[in-house]
Amino acid sequence: MSMIDNTSQQAAGMVEDLEELVLCESFSSDLEAVARSAKVVAAMGARHLGTGPEFLVIDGVTHLRWSFGTPRVLLLGHHDTVWPIGTLATHPWSLVDGVARGPGVFDMKAGLVQTFHALAGLGSLDGVTLLITGDEEVGSLTSSPLIQETARGLAATFVMEAGADGGALKTARKGTSNYTVNVHGKAAHAGLEPEKGANAGIELAHQILSVAAMGAGATTVTPTVLSGGTSFNTVPAAASVGVDVRVAEVAEQARVDAAMHALRPVVPGTRLEILGGPNRPPLEASMSAGLFALAQELAAGLGLGTLASASVGGASDGNFTAGVGCPTLDGLGAVGGGAHADHEHAIVAEMPGRTALLRALIEAVR
Template sequence: MLADLEELVVCESFSSDLDAVSRSADVVAAQGARLLGALPERLVVDGVTHLRWMFGTPRVLLLGHHDTVWPMGSLATHPWSVRDGVARGPGIFDMKAGLVQIFHALASLPSLEGVCVLVTGDEEVGSDTSRALIEETARQCAATFVLEASADGGALKTARKGTSAYELVVHGKAAHSGLEPEKGVNAAIEAAHLILALESLAAQANAEAREGWYTTVVPTVVKAGTTTNTVPGGATVDVDVRVPSLAAQEWVDTAIRDMKSTVPGARVEIRGGPNRPPLEESSSAHLFTRAALLAQRLGLGQLSSAAVGGASDGNFTAGLGCPTLDGLGAVGGGAHADHEHVIVAEMVPRTRLLAALVQELAQ
C-alpha cells in the first residue's frame, strides 16, 4: 500500500493544471486496473479527467478525487517521505491515501458485483465538471462511501455543512473625489453597508442554532475603487456561506437576494448561490451504525463521528437522498497545509473496515 501511495503522491495533480490532472488519471487508472482487474471508463469533461469503474448493476458507490490543491513543483518543498510511521507529501491526506485504500479494499473481496468506483478530477475547485456524473451515478446506488480523509482522531464524517458562494456587485457612479464628490455614488460605502447587513443576517440565521453547529456568512474578498482621487464607481463583496441544513441554506439564499441598496443611486447585483447541499446526519446515521458494528466485529475498536464545516462530493450524493458516509479515508491531518500527513499504521485497519462495509452493502 505504501508503494502504491508513493506512486500517486509523486504524480502531482494540481486541479488547475489539466495536463497534470490527465497524467494523474493515467497513474490512478493503471493502479486501479492492476488491483481491480479492469480498466476504468475515462471520462473527460471540459478538459478535466474523471475515472469510473462499474461492476454489474451498481448498489454501492465509492467516491474520491485525484486532484489536489498543491501547485506544480510542490514536491520540491514537500517531498514524499515516510519517517517514524508518518507518511508525507502533497495531497497525501486529501486524498490520495483514500484512493489506495479503495483499491486494496476491493482487491481483497471475492466479488465486485454491485460496486462502482468514481474518481473525479476537480473536487478541490467545486466539482463543476463532475457534479452531473456524481449525481447520475449516485441515483443508481443504495449507499455512497466517501474516501475523503477522516476528521480528528480518525472520526468518520457523519455531517457536513452545505456551501453557497455569492458575489455582491455594487454599481455606483465615479466622480472626482476632490472637485465634485457629491456627483458620485460611492460604491465602497454601499459595500460597507452590505458587509454589516451580512453580519446581522448570520446572527438572525443562528438565533436557534445548537452550539458549534451553526450557519456562517463570511465576507471574504472585498474590492472597490480605481484611484485614490476617485469616488468608487464599483465594488464587489465575495461571500462564503456554510449551512447545517437545507432549510438554512434556502433561508440565507432568500435573505441575500432580498438585500437592497442603502446609498441613494447605488444598485446591488447578486451573483452566485448554493453550490453543495448539506450532508445531514439523517443521511449517514444508518451507515455509521453499521460501520461501528463492523469495526467492533473486526477488533478495530470504537468508531467516533464528527460534523464538519468543510464540504465534499458526498454533499451531492446525500442531497439526492442516497445514504452517504464520509471520512472513511486516511487518518492523519494537515489537509491543504504544510504539515499534511498520514498515519501509516491506520491504513490497513481502515481498508479492512471499508472492505467489510462494501461486502455487506453490495450483497
C-alpha cells in the same frame, strides 16, 4: 503467516502505491497535470481490479469511473489536490517512523490506495461503482452532475476523504453556497465634486453589514474577498465582496439564498448585482446514521476499537450524494492530519484497518 505479518505486508504494498500517487502531482487548476494523474490512477486501478476505467473528460477535467454489474454501492474519491506543480521540491515524499508525507498524501491519495486494496480483496466486485473525480478541490463544477447521476437510487455511498481528528468518520457536513455582491455606482472627483458621484464603497459597507447579519446558530455567512475603487481621489464607481455560506440544513440554505437575492441598495444612485448560489447541499446526520451504526458494529468485529463520529464545516462530494437521497458515510480514508497545510501527513499503520472496514461495509450493503 501471522496476522501481524500479513498486516505489515499489506501496509508495505500500500506504501508503494501511495508513493506512486504522491509523486504524480495533480494540482486542480492544471488540467494537463490532472490528466496525467488520471492515467496513473487508472493504471493502478487496473492492476488491482483487473480492468481499466471509463475516462470521462468534461470541460477538460479528467474523471474516472469503474462499474461492475448492477450498481448498489458507490465508492467516491478525487485525485486532484490543492498543491501547485513543483510542490514536491519543498514538500517531498517521505516515510519516517510510519508517517507518510507529501502533497496530497492525506487529502486524499491515501484514501484512493485504501479503496483499491479494499476492492482487490473482495471475492466479487459485482454491484460496486467507483468514481474518482478530478475537480473536487475547486468545487466539483464539472463533476457534480456526474456524481449525482451515479449515486441516485443506490443503497449507499462511501466517501474516501480523510477522516476527522483521530480518524473519526464524518457523519455530517455543512452545505456551502458562494456569492459575489457587485455594487455599481458612479465615479466623481473626490475633491472637486464628490456629491456628483454615487459611492460604491459606502454602499458595499452597508451590504457587508447586512450579509454578516444573516448568520444564525450553526449557519455562518462570512464576507471574504473585498475589492473596490481606482484611486485615492476618485469616488469609487464599483466595489464587490465575496460571501462564503455554510449551513447544516437544507432549509437554512434556502433561507440565506432568498435573503441574499432580497438585498437592496441604500445609497442613492447605486445598483446591486448578486451572483452565485448554493454549491453543495448539506450532508445531514440523518443521511449517515444507519451506515455509521453499521460501521461501528463491523469495526468492533474487526477488532478496530470504537469508532468516533464528527460533524465538520467543510464540504465534500458526499454532500452531492446525500443531496440526491443516497445514504452517505464520509471520512473513511486516511488517518492523519494537515489537509491543505505544510504538515499534511498520513499514518501508514492505520491504512490496513481502514481498508478492512471499507471492505466489510461494501460486503454488508451491496
